Amino acid sequence: MAPRRGSDEPRRGSTRGADAARRGGKPDEDPPAERGFGISEARAYTPRGRTMRERTPRTGRTADPFRPALQVVEGGKPRARRPAAAEPEREPGGTAGRASGGGQPRGANRTETPPRVMRKGTPPPVPPPRKRTTAAKAAAAADRPVRTARRGAGTRRDDPRRHGGPPPPRKRAPRRPPKLVDQRRRLRLGTVLALTVFATIGIRLVTMQFTESPAFAERGLETRLDRVDLPAPRGAIYDRGGAVLAHSVEARYVAVDPELVSDLPKTAAALEPLIAVPKSELLAKMAKRKQPGGGASRFEYLARGVDIAVGQRVEALKLPGVIVHRDERREVPGQDLAASIIGFTSPDLNGLEGLEARYDELLRGVDGKRVFEVGQGSLDAEIPGGYNRETKAQPGSSLRLTIDRDLQYMVQKTLGARMEQAKAYTGAAVVLDVRTGEVLAQASYPTYNAAQPLKSKPESREDTATSFVVDPGSVHKAITIGAALQEGAVKPEDTFMVGPNVTKGDQRFKDSHTNWTPRRMSIPGILAYSSNVGTIAIADKLGKEKLYEYQKRFGLGTATGVGVPGEAAGALLPPDDWSGSAYGSVPIGHSVAVTPLQMAAAYAAIANDGTWVQPHLVKETIAPDGKRTPSAQPTTRQVISAEHARELRLMLEAVTTVKGATGVHAAVDGYRVAGKTGTGSRVVNGKYVSGAVASFVGMAPADNPRYVIAVFAHTPGGGGGEVTAPAFHDMMGYALTHFGVPLSSGKPPKFVVYP
Incomplete structure (x- = not known):
């Protein structure tokens, strides 16, 4: 960009005034067109008439179109800003004294652009030291006389100290910006923390997968398992000749899942004439209740030892929540024959009196159990191919008495x-x-x-x-x-x-x-x-x-x-x-x-x-x-x-x-x-x-x-x-x-x- 015409005033930062001062004469008044335009002047030129050193660094995006080019010239990095020298006092007319030339330079009445004020709290950037080129050193040398002349510009009477006035306030040197945290250290610390977190998560995942996975799988499976007891056939009691005095025969039990019963009165009314249990008792058994250890009760006996034909009739009703399954019933063919000796059992085939009670552990055996996986909700049925384990019942031993x-x-x-x-x-x-x-x-x-x-x-x-x-x-x-x-x-x-x-x-x-x-x-x-x-x-x-x-x-x-x-x-x-x-x-x-x-x-x-x-x-x-x-x-x-x-x-x-x-x-x-x-x-x-x-x-x-x-x-x-x-x-x-x-x-x- 060509320098502005129509003004003989040298630009601030130019070497023209400085050369004239060194020669002891006036500044060279040759028009710029007749003189050459050196590289040092190009370096010092800015569109606003200020050198790069006079410009206050901005934060954010700059509007100077020449700044990128100048940074390239300076080595690709901005130069460190030097503290500004104290400016001499200006005359009331608004002009300041010049160097030994004593005259006013052309364009002295122009209003200079005030330095740009930095935003509060924004520290000036501290560029790293850079290697100065030969041209830069020459320009710096040229600048020093100009600044010296500027500091010495004006008459002695302009100095307030000569008139007994207070000395001009001394400008404090700007505070050095706080030293930033070492980025590499922060990066290393963050890396270590991230690796620690990921390692902890990884170890936990491995533990859950290989060590605790069976426990979690079992907990999940428990919610889908259903259990059915397989009653152990109770041992028989024979007389001395092998005639049956008491034995167990196949029967059916009728039970209920209270959570699945939709209509209590209707269900009770349908079951009462079949299993010979009063309706009031059925309603009490079918009512929803909590188990002592927590959780809803899902199984309650309504009748045990019912005839197989009765069980089939109950099944044919297809009542929601009603369960019919294989059971045993203690049968005494002789009814009162040797009853005082034999005794009797409870509905669940536990001996209560007589030899049934005395030899209960030997007679009753060990019940089996079938555990299988079922679906949830409307799919509440056994899952084909799912979990299925059956423990066979161990029948009880029998007694042969001395009784004839x-x-x-x-x-x-x-x-x-x-x-x-x-x-x-x-x-x-x-x-x-x-x-x-x-x-x-x-x-x-x-x-x-x-x-x-x-x-x-x-x-x-x-x-x-x-x-x-x-x-x-x-x-x-x-x-x-x-x-x-x-x-x-x-x-x-x-x-x-x-x-x-x-x-x-x-x-x-x-x-x-x-x-x-x-x-x-x-x-x-x-x-x-x-x-x-x-x-x-x-x-x-x-x-x-x-x-x-x-x-x-x-x-x-x-x-x-x-x-x-x-x-x-x-x-x-x-x-x-x-x-x-x-x-x-x-x-x-x-x-x-x-x-x-x-x-x-x-x-x-x-x-x-x-x-x-x-x-x-x-x-x-x-x-x-x-x-x-x-x-x-x-x-x-x-x-x-x-x-x-x-x-x-x-x-x-x-x-x-x-x-x-x-x-x-x-x-x-x-x-x-x-x-x-x-x-x-x-x-x-x-x-x-x-x-x-x-x-x-x-x-x-x-x-x-x-x-x-x-x-x-x-x-x-x-x-x-x-x-x-x-x-x-x-x-x-x-x-x-x-x-x-x-x-x-x-x-x-x-x-x-x-x-």
Whole structure:
């Protein structure tokens, strides 16, 4: 761009004025056109008439079109701005003094453009040092005189200090801009932070993928899984011959998912006539509820063990939320047959009473489970090919009892008939194999239907053979006499003077067969007529300590462990606790608490040549694979010698053979029978209750005993001879015939009651 014409004033920053000053003359007034236009002048030229050094750096975009070109000349970077020198004072006319030339340059009256003001807070850029070129050095050298002349321009009188005025304010040097943070350091720090964040995220992702992924997958799968229990078939209970006494049969259960039921009243009304559950109960079960651990309840049983046909009818209704699935139902073919022994289960097949409860863990097995993946919402169905795991149910083991079903039926039927005839409150009957201790039959009165146990009374479900605690009465006399024989206190041929009564302590004891005149009686006669006075006389010779010892040997005062839950142990009176009357009451079977099963086991010891064998009901267990495991061998012990046992059995035959004896109604045609009648009292919670307990315990054949039967009955009144002896007759007669026992070869001896 050409310099402006029509003005002889040199531009600021030009070397023209400076050259003239150095020569001591006036500035060269040659027109610029005649003089050349050097590169240094081009460098110093700006459109606004200022040098690059005078311009205040701007922030942002500049409007100077020559600035990029000049930066190229200077090396591509802007030069550092030097602090401006102090300007001389101007005359009031607006002109300033010049160098030694003294004249005003042309164009002095022009108004100079004030320096551009930088924005507040914007620090001037600090260019990095640059290498100066030769031309730049020459221009700088040319500039220095001009600035010197400018600083020295004007007269001395223009200096305010010469007139005593205050010195001009000194301009402070501009503050150096704060040192910027090292960009490379910031970059390194940011890189490290970014890498740390990405490394942490990466490690977490790897951990979740390879270490925790199974847990997350399992949590997700849990929300899509459905479970169905597979009931384990409960083991069966068989009699000694393999006949089914109780077993489980296939059935159906009806359940509900309360979250899926759309119309409660309609669903309940449809199910009520099919599953025989009241509508009010159904509504309560189908109502939505929360589980104790949190979450909605998704399964509630409505009925269990329903017939397969009923389940199919319920399925045909297609009620929303109603579930029908395979189940089992406990079935007792004999209904009340051996119900007091077998017991019953709950609807979910847990044993509650009897052998079902005693052997519950062995019978019930382990339920299986099927877990499968289902869809959500309207696709709530099993996903084909999805997660599916099935744990097969492990069936329970079975029991084979010592009970004979046919004998059990006959004993139970006979007992019920005789008890109804005697208007008895309670009755019990036990049949034992004297050699093995096996319980062949065990009946209770009253009884109940084990297939529908909840419809019966609690007292009807008791096993009276093991829970019926009584004073045995005269059946205890065989223990007293057996102990005396074993201890040598008496001999079979001994006789005793028996009067009408005897007093012990503050109590008088008398016989039912009163001897108004004291007479001698044989031991068989004492047993035949159940003489209290004669038995007390024998006990006096034995002593209370020995009697107590033999009571325990015969198994009194201790539960037999037959296997039925709730078996009573009975009670004995220790010798130290005997009062004066105990010397008379204990030997004849009072002040003693026993169960019918205990007395049956005691007589079985007499029948088994003096060896007591523990009664038991379970013959063997049958595993699901068919393996059979016999029950543990029963406990045995010798109570009295075989010789004394035979002598005692012979004496007991007098009870059924002597004319007018108490047990003649127990005799069985063709067989020799030995036994004893009794009349005692029932003990409830340690106290006697009204009524009498009639009893008869006997064995047959007496010459070679096979079975012992004990019959007890709590009646309003009556002795063992009238109530229980006839029942014994019926039961023993059937047992001997049922098992094919040969008839006795000989006849019982003739007993002398009064020698």
